[in-house]
Every structure is written in C-alpha cells, then in structure tokens.
Amino acid sequence: MSTLTEAPPPLAPAEPEQKPVRKRGRFTPYWLLLPGILWLVVFFALPMIYQASTSVQQGSLEDGYKITWHFATYWDALAEYWPQFLRSVFYAAAATLLCLVLGYPLAYLIAFRAGRWKNLIMILVIAPFFTSFLIRTLAWKTILSDSGPVVHTLNSLHVLDLTNWLGWTAGDRVLATPLAVVCGLTYNFLPFMILPLYTSLERIDGRLHEAAGDLYAKPWTTFRKVTFPLSMPGVVSGTLLTFIPAAGDYVNAELLGSTDTRMIGNVIQTQFLRILDYPTAAALSFILMAAILAMVTLYIRRSGTEDLV
C-alpha cells in the first residue's frame, strides 16, 4: 500500500519509452573502451607475456630458445649486474633531486609571478621537445667537452677540485664522468618535473596565501606551511615522471658517460643487441620493473598525498 509520504508513481506511458534507451546504452561504455583495451593488449600485455616467457627460456641463437622455467637466470643477472642497478637508482635519484631543486622555483615563477610572460616561459620549457632526445644529448657532449667553456670555467673556479674529491668527476674532465651523466639526465627530464609542479601550483587559490599572511605567517612560513604542502601532488607526480624514465635510461650514460658509469639500461641494451642473450636481458628488464614498482609504491604510501589529489 502506498502511504501519503510516497511520491506518486510516474505516468504509465513513460515506461515503454525509457526501456529501449536504457538497453541500447548498456553496452556503449564497453564499445567506447574497446580501442583502449585493444591498444593495451597489443602493445602492453602481449610484449610483457612474450618477455616473461623469454626470461625463463634457455638455448642459443643457432639452436633456438625453449621454455625450461630456468628462474636461475634472474639470480645470475642480479648477482652479476647489481652494481649497475644501484648506480641507476643513485643517478636517477640525484637527477630527480636536481630537477626538483631547479624546477620548483621556475614552476613557482610561472604560476605566480610571470604575469603576461607566462605563456612564453611555458613555451621555452617545452621547446626542447621539438628536437630529438638524441641530438639534445649529443649537444651536451659539445657543451661539456674538455676544451669547452664549461669545463674551463669550473676549472678556474676550482669547482672541479671539489667534484673530483667527491668522486663525481675525474681529472680535468667533466665528460665521461658521473657528473656528466647526472647533468644529462637532469636536463632531459626537467620539463617532466616542471609541468606537473606548475599544474599543481597554479591550482592553489591565491587567497590561501593572503589568508596565511593575514594569520601572521611570514612569506617563507607561508611557503613552508601552505604552498609547499599544497603542491605535494605535483612534487610526487613530477618526481615519478622524472625518476622512472631516468632509472631505465641508457642514452645519457652511453653518450656522456664511460664504462664506469654504465647504468642498467646500458646493460639491458647490450644484452639484447650485442651479446644477444635474450633471457638475461628479459630477466634484467623484469627486475628493473619490479624494483621501480616497489620503490614507487613505497614512495606514494609515505608521501601520503591521497586526500590531496
């Protein structure tokens, strides 16, 4: 029985009209998802499965490879190449930190102070993408060359003495040292840091700065207590977008480094393309992926930005 508080039922003729609409609409979301799903299957899931199977195969190029579930490849690879793994993480972390230190002030400037220059500076940040990654990295070879102005300046300022002592450079050279590789990584991934930082800084309501000032916070305190905490989503996504590709990068170490600065990316590249040891290369790739996933998960948990985003 209907009570007085119940709304009257809708008019009868409305119902047969609604039903076909709902039925037709039921599968539409799945049809719209299909291209994306296909893309993921063909370009992500299938290669992953293929690589996973390669990593547990044994054999040689001449006799062909067979799946033998030989998991020892993983242990062997890790035992032999752990220094390159550690170096990759260290270089990528150093480059990420440098990107943050360099990128934050610039992102802050674009978001709050640039005024009508905003778009121009944004274009300048993105401009390097118009040339190839490889060419830009090669250009750094010239910039850091032994007889170039950078090395000359650093030398006359005795900065190289300091970096030599720290083990970042060797002798009168910058090229072919850890410093060169980290500089290359920093330069190449800087826009990936600046763009998310800018996006999250720009979203901060300017009145929050005024409110903090009104509540006795000096400008620096306002930054520490309000601006920086509110930009954490940008810091987290910027560091991820920098760290993840930097950890797997091999171009910078190849072009700007030496045999002493080989990163895990270089090892994987060599294994795949020169030594042609596909199982080891595939196993290394999976270890790298697992390591990065573990670190990223831990990082996101620790930074606690869930309720900010």
Place this chain on the structure above:
Amino acid sequence: MKTTPDNSGDVRLSGISKTYDNGFTAVQPLDLTVPEGSFFALLGASGCGKTTTLRMIAGLEEPSSGTVRLGDQDVTHLPPYKRPVNTVFQSYALFPHLDIYENVAFGLRRRGVKSVKKQVEEMLELVQLGEQARKKPHQLSGGQQQRVAVARALINHPKVLLLDEPLGALDLKLRRQMQLELKRIQTEVGITFVHVTHDQEEAMTMADTVAVMNGGRVEQLGAPTDLYENPRTTFVANFLGTSNLIEAEVDTKNGADIVLKAGGGKLVLPEARCSAPTTAGGKVLVGIRPEKIALTHADDAGSIPEGRNRVTGKIADASFIGVSTQYVIDTPVCDEFAVYAQNVERDGRLVPGADVVLHWSPAHTFGLDAAQDIDAGTEEEAA
C-alpha cells in the same frame, strides 16, 4: 570578555585612496573612523570600492595615498602578518590540507604560542564545532566552513575583525541564521567588526553603523534606521529599500514646513528633513517610502484626515505577497508609485483600474537635491 575601551580598536582611515596601475580608481580619498567595539558595515554594489577599503585595512592592498591607523598605531606600511587584524575571507580560504583544529590553531602557532589546545577547543565550542575538530574543510557544510573561518580569525583576539562578504556563499535561510550568530559572537567578544556586504538587509540587521559606498565614495554614514528614514542622496534612498521620488518645486514656507508644488497638487515637507537648498522656486525631490503610504478608494476620499499629503492615481498593478500587498499606482507626479499595504483589512475595491488617493504623514516625507540622478542605486540602473 569585553576589552577595556582604550580606543586601541579604533580604525581611522584618513585621506585613503586606491588607484590601480591601469588607472582605475577604486577608492576616492576617504576619511572614516570606526569606533572600538562597534559593528560597522560597508555597504554598496559590486565595484563600489568597499572590498578594496577592507583590504587596505588588512594590509592586502597598498593605499595610493592616506594613512590607516589602528588606535594610535600607524599601520599603513605594515605587511598583513604584522597587523593586529584578521580577516574572514569571501568563500573562507580555509587551508584544505589542514584539519579544522589546525586551521583554527594556525594563527596562534605562527605567533609562537606553545600550548594552543585549550584556546582552540574553547574557540571551537564558541562556534559549536567541537565535534568536527579532526575533519578536513571539504567535509563540512558551507555554514560550518563559515564558522571555522570566523573561529580561525577570532582566536587571535585581533583589534579588528574584517569580514569580506562572509555570508555571500550561503543560502538565504542559513544566511539569516549566521547573521544572528555573528551578531551574538560580536556582542560576546566585544571586538570591532568591519563587515563588507552588498546585501542591504544584512547590513541593516547586523551593523550598529552603516557606511553606504558608491563609486569609491561614502555616500552616507549612520545608524541603519537613520539611513533608512533620512536618506540624503537618491542613491541611498533607492539602494536601501525602495523609495518613491517626486520632482517638486518649492512654493512657500510655513513655519518649520516647506510647501511644494508637484503635478498640480501641494505636498508638505518638514524643512529639517530636506537635505537640499529650499529657496522659493527651487527644485526638490520629495521622497516617501512605500510602506508609509495609506491607500484609500477615491469614493471615500472625504474620510482622509486633514494635514496629510495626498496624491491621486489609478491602480496599475497589485501583487499579493502574503504579509502585504504591493501596488503599483499610476499618478500624475510619478507613473510607477509603489505602495506596500499590510493585509489587515483589505478593501475589495482596490483592484487594478480603481481610482485611489494615496496619503501619508508629512513627517515621513524626505527631501533630496534635485540635481542628482533620480534612478541612482535602483535595480534598473544596475542593469
């Protein structure tokens, strides 16, 4: 909790003005004194300079000229974080990453107060939010957020609390409730409140003194009843409630009253209630509020007592709104004469088309300078 009146909560603005880089003058040179402990409202339409004035007191805007003093201290060039004032911002500006407790404690912590717990808890009790202390701002309703914003400012015991359209984002019912709430808090803490609003009803309900601003100037300043009963400019007459303004010419003086000619009839106006020069033959705008007017059907015109101002007309429109009926009457002196009649004893003959006589006591009449724009401050002008 009332502070002793040592005038340290006075706000004195002298010759203060603000001209922006693009040449727009938001505030014309302005003198204003807000006495300690008062609830002061700056009322005006958007763009009248009321918020800019408030921001200059807060230190968020640098005045182009003039000085801002709080009590005896000149704060004109102090940054906001060094001024003993706090602001309740429009749409609150609560820190989204901090919970309610930390939002309220923010000012105390910045000033290095060690144990904030007792004060924060007391303040949250005052605004009835003790239960919500550990929630984030976005988990609260608009009215609750508004109370957090007030608590966050008040906990610092500022000399002056500045409120920038604090109730603008709330729905009508909640706004009425918060008006009373804010008034209660102000009486309880005795701090000077400077309240910026575009809502004339809000200003009149809450404030002891209202300054009506228009075009960067203060048009008139006074108690709400004073502003309403004795407006001195057409803007104030039209912006605060509704006024009927009649163009009239000074005829003779009769003791303390002026007799004016308007549309063939005569109107009487006490000279004390006229802010315009009253030389014979001079033009004056005669004003009367719609609710002061009585409406009588033309057939009963004989029953109207002597000595009242009278205007004849024809009812053009009548709308029943519950407590009263609002009539629009076509008269020779003004073609849209508004009359609000209380629904006590309704005369069934007062329907559109009926001939009527409008009459009111001369004591309710006010006179304004006819050189002004008669429509200043009306909705038609704003649109």
